[in-house]
Amino acid sequence: DTEVTQTPKHLVMGMTNKKSLKCEQHMGHRAMYWYKQKAKKPPELMFVYSYEKLSINESVPSRFSPECPNSSLLNLHLHALQPEDSALYLCASSHPGQGADEQFFGPGTRLTVL
Amino acid sequence: AQKVTQAQTEISVVEKEDVTLDCVYETRDTTYYLFWYKQPPSGELVFLIRRNSFDEQNEISGRYSWNFQKSTSSFNFTITASQVVDSAVYFCALSEAQDSSYKLIFGSGTRLLVRP
Numbered sequence: 001d002t003e004v005t006q007t008p009k010h011l012v013m014g015m016t017n018k019k020s021l022k023c024e025q026h027m028g029h030r031a032m033y034w035y036k037q038k039a040k041k042p043p044e045l046m047f048v049y050s051y052e053k054l055s056i057n058e059s060v061p062s063r064f065s066p067e068c069p070n071s072s073l074l075n076l077h078l079h080a081l082q083p084e085d086s087a088l089y090l091c092a093s094s095h096p097g098q099g100a101d102e103q104f105f106g107p108g109t110r111l112t113v114l
Numbered sequence: 115a116q117k118v119t120q121a122q123t124e125i126s127v128v129e130k131e132d133v134t135l136d137c138v139y140e141t142r143d144t145t146y147y148l149f150w151y152k153q154p155p156s157g158e159l160v161f162l163i164r165r166n167s168f169d170e171q172n173e174i175s176g177r178y179s180w181n182f183q184k185s186t187s188s189f190n191f192t193i194t195a196s197q198v199v200d201s202a203v204y205f206c207a208l209s210e211a212q213d214s215s216y217k218l219i220f221g222s223g224t225r226l227l228v229r230p
Contacts (some may be wrong), residue, residue: 031215042205042220043159055215088157099209099216100147100166105159 003027004106006091012112015081021109023074023091031096032074033103034066037088049074050096081113116141116210120221127196128229135191135224137206143167147209148189149218150180154202162204165189196228 004025013019023032031050035043048056049068063085065077074091088110092103117140127133139148150162163173165182173180177194193200203225207218 033217040223040225042223043218045217048215048217050215056212056217090157090159092159096215099211100164102149102161102164103159103218104161105151107156107158110157 004091004093004104006089006106006109008109009107010110010112012114013078013081014114015083017081018077018079020078021076021089021091021111023076023093023106024072025093025104025106026072027093027104028071029093029095029104030071031094031101032068033092033094034074034076035090035092036085037090037108039087043090047076078111081111083113086111086113116143116208116219118206118208118219118221120204120206120224122224123222124225124227126227126229129198130195131228132192132194133196133226133228135193135204135206135226137189137191137221139187139189139206139208141187141208141210143211148182149207149209150189150191151205151207152202153205153223159205162191193226196226198228198230201226201228 007022034046037043046060047066052068067075088108090108091106094103095101119138146167148165151159179192181190203223205223206221
């Protein structure tokens, strides 16, 4: 299984809502990533988990809260978001090696904040 | 700082034309890894190739080929006999170490439109 799955595919939420994005992989990868991608821009790294521990947080606002409950799952909890947080949120996974390993990306969750 | 530059924002070609996407990178590291990803309209990034800094051999995979030149810090991607299905955004990326992990530094992407 060489697939990263993400749910939901689309999400519309108000600024006072709380929602979660989910990501799952069964490739035995021990590094997982959250990216945010605005239209016509490259993906921007938000968080990296390595062996289920948060290893990189790219100064992301606290209204985004990542969680890695086990080696296969990665969540992104959303609370009190702003309209400018509307974007495509991509999850990826890889072996946490020496930078040589390709990241496998999921199809993304397209988030709209009203 | 590490940086990846893709100077071509958009390229439009007619089917069966050859097209080259440029990528120039900057890094302090002696060992580094470069990648190309394809992002079709569906949104998912698809891995195309990885190249390490010690292997300057060009690579060919079907209609795709890559030219890695350390002397000019470039890692260019050529599609031969382009097809409509090649229409996508293509990202070049460089792997960078941070703390105990690695992250990808993406270029700004090149949008390729292949017209029938």
